[in-house]
Amino acid sequence: xxxxxxxxxxxxxxxxxxxxxxxxxxxxxxxxxxxxxxxxxxxxxxxxxxxxxxxxxxxxxxxxxxxxxxxxxxxxxxxxxxxxxxxxxxxxxxxxxxxxxxxxxxxxxxxxxxxxxxxxxxxxxxxxxxxxxxxxxxxxxxxxxxxxxxxxxxxxxxxxxxxxxxx
Ligand SMILES: [Zn+2]
Numbered sequence: 001x002x003x004x005x006x007x008x009x010x011x012x013x014x015x016x017x018x019x020x021x022x023x024x025x026x027x028x029x030x031x032x033x034x035x036x037x038x039x040x041x042x043x044x045x046x047x048x049x050x051x052x053x054x055x056x057x058x059x060x061x062x063x064x065x066x067x068x069x070x071x072x073x074x075x076x077x078x079x080x081x082x083x084x085x086x087x088x089x090x091x092x093x094x095x096x097x098x099x100x101x102x103x104x105x106x107x108x109x110x111x112x113x114x115x116x117x118x119x120x121x122x123x124x125x126x127x128x129x130x131x132x133x134x135x136x137x138x139x140x141x142x143x144x145x146x147x148x149x150x151x152x153x154x155x156x157x158x159x160x161x162x163x164x165x166x167x
Contacts, residue, residue, distance in 0.1 A: 029044045039102045
């Protein structure tokens with residue numbers, strides 16, 4: 001099976017049940033968070049995590065931020081203590097989405113894709129799931145460095161040291 005980022009529905013939906021009831025029966029819910037506990041949230045995934053294709057992408061952002069991404073719908077991400085507004089964020093290139101971090105401990109959390117995918121989604125790093133066993137994840141390689149425009153390694157191109165501004 002080939003895998004690609006679908007601009008309309010987004011990835012991770014190929015095996016998802018379509019009805020609400022089917023969705024509940026075929027899902028798993030996980031408590032997630034940063035390292036220090038300042039940001040906590042839960043994620044409900046369909047299909048459940050053991051069957052979910054977790055995206056292991058080779059683009060400059062995913063490599064730097066250590067993402068192994070799952071793509072829950074925004075309604076299935078429950079931020080505790082208004083955790084979303086606690087996040088530090090970073091935008092690059094088209095600035096269409098925010099990369100999310102804990103401002104206290106620096107943990108890399110994921111990507112706010114709500115303005116990108118319909119229905120609205122987050123890209124959450126499976127590394128934020130409490131108790132996650134990385135060896136048990138169903139990792140799917142994605143060639144983002146060549147598939148997502150602009151292609152190539154974008155790391156190191158956005159901070160102008162002399163002007164002290166983003167580029
Ligand atoms: Zn933290």
